[in-house]
Amino acid sequence: MATFKQVFHTKQSKVWVILTTITTALLLILTILSLTLFYDLFSNLWGKERRITADGIEQVYYTDFLTKAEARLNGEQINEQITEEGIVLLKNSAQALPVSAGSKISVFGKNSVNLVYGGSGSGAGSGEYTKSLFESLEAAGFTFNPQLKDFYESSASGNGRTSNPQMENDGSIALVTGETPWSSYDSTLQNSFSEYDDVALIVISRIGGEGWDLPRTMVDKDGNLALGARSETDHYLQLDANETALIHEVAGLFDKVVIVINSSAPIEMGFLDDPSHYAYESNIDACLWIGAPGDTGIMALGRILNGSVNPSGRIPDTYARDYKADPTWQNFGNYLSASGQNYTSITDKISNYAYAFVDYEEGIYIGYRYYETRGFTDGEGWYDDHVVYPFGYGLSYTSFTQTITNKNALNGSSITKDNEISVNVRVTNTGNVAGKEVVQIYVTAPYTVGQIEKSHVVLAGFAKTPMINPGQNATVTIELDPYSFASYDDKDMNLNGFSGYELDSGSYTLRLGKNAHESFDNFQMTVASPGIRFGTDLVTGNEVINRFEDADDEVAVLLSRSDWDGTFPSPRTSAEKIISAITNERINATETNNPNVYTEYPIIGESNETTLRDLINKEYSDPLWEELLSRITADELIDLFNKGAFQTIDILSIGKPRTTEADGPAGFVNFMSSPETGAVYGTSHYTSEPVMAATFNVDLLFSLGEAVGDEALIGDERGDGAPYSGWYAPGINIHRSLFGGRVGEYFSEDPFLSGVLAANQVQGAKS
Numbered sequence: 174m175a176t177f178k179q180v181f182h183t184k185q186s187k188v189w190v191i192l193t194t195i196t197t198a199l200l201l202i203l204t205i206l207s208l209t210l211f212y213d214l215f216s217n218l219w220g221k222e223r224r225i226t227a228d229g230i231e232q233v234y235y236t237d238f239l240t241k242a243e244a245r246l247n248g249e250q251i252n253e254q255i256t257e258e259g260i261v262l263l264k265n266s267a268q269a270l271p272v273s274a275g276s277k278i279s280v281f282g283k284n285s286v287n288l289v290y291g292g293s294g295s296g297a298g299s300g301e302y303t304k305s306l307f308e309s310l311e312a313a314g315f316t317f318n319p320q321l322k323d324f325y326e327s328s329a330s331g332n333g334r335t336s337n338p339q340m341e342n343d344g345s346i347a348l349v350t351g352e353t354p355w356s357s358y359d360s361t362l363q364n365s366f367s368e369y370d371d372v373a374l375i376v377i378s379r380i381g382g383e384g385w386d387l388p389r390t391m392v393d394k395d396g397n398l399a400l401g402a403r404s405e406t407d408h409y410l411q412l413d414a415n416e417t418a419l420i421h422e423v424a425g426l427f428d429k430v431v432i433v434i435n436s437s438a439p440i441e442m443g444f445l446d447d448p449s450h451y452a453y454e455s456n457i458d459a460c461l462w463i464g465a466p467g468d469t470g471i472m473a474l475g476r477i478l479n480g481s482v483n484p485s486g487r488i489p490d491t492y493a494r495d496y497k498a499d500p501t502w503q504n505f506g507n508y509l510s511a512s513g514q515n516y517t518s519i520t521d522k523i524s525n526y527a528y529a530f531v532d533y534e535e536g537i538y539i540g541y542r543y544y545e546t547r548g549f550t551d552g553e554g555w556y557d558d559h560v561v562y563p564f565g566y567g568l569s570y571t572s573f574t575q576t577i578t579n580k581n582a583l584n585g586s587s588i589t590k591d592n593e594i595s596v597n598v599r600v601t602n603t604g605n606v607a608g609k610e611v612v613q614i615y616v617t618a619p620y621t622v623g624q625i626e627k628s629h630v631v632l633a634g635f636a637k638t639p640m641i642n643p644g645q646n647a648t649v650t651i652e653l654d655p656y657s658f659a660s661y662d663d664k665d666m667n668l669n670g671f672s673g674y675e676l677d678s679g680s681y682t683l684r685l686g687k688n689a690h691e692s693f694d695n696f697q698m699t700v701a702s703p704g705i706r707f708g709t710d711l712v713t714g715n716e717v718i719n720r721f722e723d724a725d726d727e728v729a730v731l732l733s734r735s736d737w738d739g740t741f742p743s744p745r746t747s748a749e750k751i752i753s754a755i756t757n758e759r760i761n762a763t764e765t766n767n768p769n770v771y772t773e774y775p776i777i778g779e780s781n782e783t784t785l786r787d788l789i790n791k792e793y794s795d796p797l798w799e800e801l802l803s804r805i806t807a808d809e810l811i812d813l814f815n816k817g818a819f820q821t822i823d824i825l826s827i828g829k830p831r832t833t834e835a836d837g838p839a840g841f842v843n844f845m846s847s848p849e850t851g852a853v854y855g856t857s858h859y860t861s862e863p864v865m866a867a868t869f870n871v872d873l874l875f876s877l878g879e880a881v882g883d884e885a886l887i888g889d890e891r892g893d894g895a896p897y898s899g900w901y902a903p904g905i906n907i908h909r910s911l912f913g914g915r916v917g918e919y920f921s922e923d924p925f926l927s928g929v930l931a932a933n934q935v936q937g938a939k940s
Contacts, residue, residue: 236886241855244887248840248857248880249302249469255873256470258609258637259864260477261462261486262568264445269429269458271480271570274314277369279321280306281423282376283333283353286325289435291465291861292917293337294383295837295844295901298858302468306376313475318369324362331357334378338385346388347399348380352415354401355422366426373427377416379409379436386506387438387912403451410440410496410911417452420444424454432460433474437861437917442561443494462488464864465917467839468857480570483608485637487567487688489866489921490908491541494561500535500543500732501910503742530750534742536731537661539909540564540922541689542628546734548690549629556690564923565613565632565688567867571604571643575612575693577685578648584696588681590705594653594698598685600638601646611869612636612649613686616658619679622735624667625660629734630689632925633658637870653683656711657925663719673717674707676700777810779803784828801827819845819853821899833889834899838862838918841884841897852889853897857881862904866920871933878937885938900938903931 238244262270285306291298310317324330334351381387388409391402398405401415412420424430434440444452445460461484463474476482493499506529538546541564548556577583578597588594600610614634620627634651641647659674667677677700684695709716727749733740783800791797804826805813816822823831833852835841841856848854857880859865865874881900888896904918905927913919920927 234886236883238883238887241884241887241890244880244883245302245855245857248859248884251873251876251880252467252470252857252859253473255865255868255877256463256466256473256860257476257482258868258870258873259464259470259486259860259866260473260484261488261566261867262459262477262484262570263434263442263462263488263492263562263566264432264457264460265568265570266458268570270431270461270478272372272429272478274479275316276371277316277318278310278372278374279318279366279369279427280310280374280376281321281419282378283325283330283351284378284435285374285376286322287333287351287378288376288471289378289380289437289465290467290471291839291858292382292437292915293380295842296382296839296861296915296918297842297844298468298839299843299848299854301848301855302858304469304472306471306474309472309475310478311475312472313479313481315475315479316369318365320362320365321369324358325353329357334380337380337382346385347391347393347397347402348388348409349400350378350413350416352401352413352419354415355418358422363426370427371429373423373430374433375420375423375430376433376435377412377440379438379440381436381438381914381917383915383918386914389502389505389912408496408912410438412440412444412452420452420454420457424456428456430454430457430459431478432457434460434462435465436462437465437863438911438913439488439490439492441494441496442492446561447494462486462867464867465861466864467860470860470864480606483570483606484567485569485609485611486864486867487565487611487613487869488562489564489863489923489926490911491544491560491564491689491922492562492566493544494559496911498559499910500538500742503744504532504534505910505912506531530727530745532728532742532745533909534728534731536733537626537628538732538734539907542631543732545689546627546629547737550734550737560690563688563690565611565686566690567611567688569604569608569610571602571606571608573608573610573641574601574603575599575610575685575687576601577694577696580694580696583683583698586698588655588676588698588700588705590655590707592655594655594683596634596651596653596683596685597648598636598651599646599648600641602641602643605643607640607642609640610638612638612651613688613869614651614653615684615686615689615692616653617682617684618658618660619677619681620734621667621677625662625675625677626666626731626733627660630684630686631658632689632923633683635869635926635929637868637872654711655705656707659705659707669703671706671708672719676705678702678704776803778806778826785824786828830895832898833895834901835897836901838902838904840881840902841900852892852895854891856884861917862920863908863917865934866926866930869926871929874930874933875937875940878934879940880937881934882938882940903934905931 238247288306290303307317307322330353331351335349338346390405391399391407392405393399401413403414439462444450445457447453473482477484496502544560576599578599596614598612600612602608612635613632615630616633617630618627634653636649636651638647638649655676656674659676661674662672665672679700681698681700682695683698685693687693707717730740732742781800781804783797783804785801788797788801805824806826809824809826812822813824819835821832821834823829835853836844839861840859841853843851843853846853859877885897885900906919907924907927908916908919908922920930
């Protein structure tokens with residue numbers, strides 16, 4: 174029996190490395206000063222240890238590997254494990270998968286020879302160590318159609334997909350999928366299918382990256398329809414004409430058809446279950462979502478196809494049927510026209526302003542918080558019309574039951590502010606093969622019309638079981654913190670004199686979920702009157718207050734479950750996009766908009782003997798920090814900020830060396846540096862964060878962090894021998910819209926899943 178008792182995986186610390194997400198400039202300075210690896214103090218630059226010494230202090234930080242190559246190979250192994258558990262089986266009719274090793278496969282899709290391994294910018298890899306889909310199939314004992322592979326690698330199949338657009342693209346962009354028209358498949362090529370007809374594998378790919386969002390139109394800025402597009406009203410996350418034709422033709426030629434979705438942002442999936450969909454085929458037997466698998470994650474696909482690995486991933490986003498019906502569609506970076514997301518002038522005398530707007534009129538109703546809530550109020554018919562697969566959905570080659578073993582003790586008991594709720598869940602494998610299962614706990618809070626907006630369900634806890642053999646079981650214990658499912662009341666909507674995180678009094682339903690929509694079981698708990706209030710953050714102790722009220726200035730109505738139609742988001746009118754010269758001046762006025770008005774200024778350039786090494790092991794609140802900072806000169810401070818990209822420069826006055834900090838969420842990448850001479854090179858390129866999230870496995874994310882920490886300690890092996898002291902990761906924004914270009918750099922639409930996985934990744938890197 175295995176038991177899961179903690180949200181965070183913990184371990185004795187052994188590696189010292191910065192992990193940054195979003196921070197103020199001051200915090201960045203302090204963090205780097207306090208946590209940077211001081212490589213000029215190392216007595217042993219090579220081998221298994223990094224040593225830091227100061228008067229009366231000696232600290233040794235160990236890496237598990239001797240060389241950069243060894244650390245990278247370890248990272249690749251971890252990446253394959255993550256992809257094994259992150260790939261999601263979406264459909265598997267009549268147990269079409271797994272297929273026998275030795276089967277002969279025809280792989281279709283122009284992008285099968287040019288997989289999307291990651292994003293662009295901070296999510297990009299070097300491409301030096303990538304494995305191919307065909308290497309994965311061969312390693313799993315399959316034989317593939319070589320003529321098809323050669324065809325896709327040649328110009329006879331077309332030029333392929335659009336390359337990544339330039340960053341900060343400010344026009345209407347139309348991306349080409351690059352899929353080959355069926356008319357290009359000549360008779361000789363088609364005759365080869367019969368020799369490799371056990372399975373047809375169709376690969377569908379989409380790109381994404383930093384600095385540009387995915388287009389919501391298939392027309393470019395010149396009004397031209399993108400090559401292969403069906404209609405100008407389609408968008409990039411729909412199947413295009415060539416992909417549709419490919420599916421229809423292949424489905425008519427093969428008995429077993431498997432779709433592989435190679436995209437961090439999933440495409441519309443209605444073609445898998447809706448006979449009225451333009452691309453539907455009844456004999457699409459199976460579908461696997463693989464996201465962007467990093468350098469080596471694709472090797473997991475072959476093992477899942479042959480059954481040596483049982484898929485256990487769960488989707489970290491709701492797969493809606495029509496993305497245009499999502500509340501965020503109306504208010505997103507507008508690539509339907511050039512500069513469409515920017516304010517315009519009130520007269521011809523004032524040129525367009527560079528101020529962009531996005532109105533978050535959907536309020537809290539993002540992803541499943543919208544679909545599950547509206548499905549509850551409007552019924553199953555509405556839900557089925559709008560959702561293909563719910564958040565947390567995924568299939569397995571086996572079957573499981575889940576039972577709450579302490580339900581009787583919990584049912585009817587009270588929720589209190591300071592006590593966690595322990596839910597014991599017994600998971601039994603009722604199928605024929607070993608597998609892992611995901612346990613999900615959701616909470617439904619009492620809702621009163623006109624008061625605090627609340628999602629019908631929120632994820633409050635989760636766990637991944639160990640491998641469970643057929644007929645065996647494992648028990649997991651999930652600890653639920655009431656703070657994690659509290660609602661935020663920003664305007665005292667329930668008129669209790671309090672604004673902040675709170676739980677209204679009343680009955681709460683805790684659901685053991687198969688996913689966000691389906692439940693194994695549930696029980697009731699209560700919050701006594703007058704409810705529970707959290708006035709301070711449980712970790713920092715800081716007061717919980719509204720910090721961005723000024724951002725509501727242009728948003729008059731937020732989406733409400735009390736009146737979906739009357740409050741549903743709408744795009745700005747032409748008149749609402751206009752900004753006056755007076756408003757422009759008000760925005761630019763530093764005397765009124767400067768958030769910090771100082772009556773005192775920091776002391777700089779002071780003479781004292783404090784150096785950075787004196788702060789080893791000192792607390793953040795230690796007054797010695799003020800002495801240290803007072804030594805830094807004005808010129809040094811200016812250089813520190815102006816030359817801070819991917820590094821922190823040396824500060825001679827306090828004995829701080831230059832350190833390297835690097836992107837990104839998929840591991841250390843050589844973004845904006847030379848692969849030949851840059852400090853960042855030869856590192857693992859991990860799978861995209863949505864695949865990490867789909868594992869629902871905190872231990873795997875901890876292991877990924879450890880692998881990154883090992884790579885950080887070895888650092889620039891060919892150069893100055895310095896480690897990588899900072900890591901611009903993990904990315905913890907949520908997926909407000911699947912059209913976000915950086916969807917692949919963030920985990921999920923759900924903040925709880927995102928935060929817990931990110932925290933474990935950070936803890937692993939620090940360990």
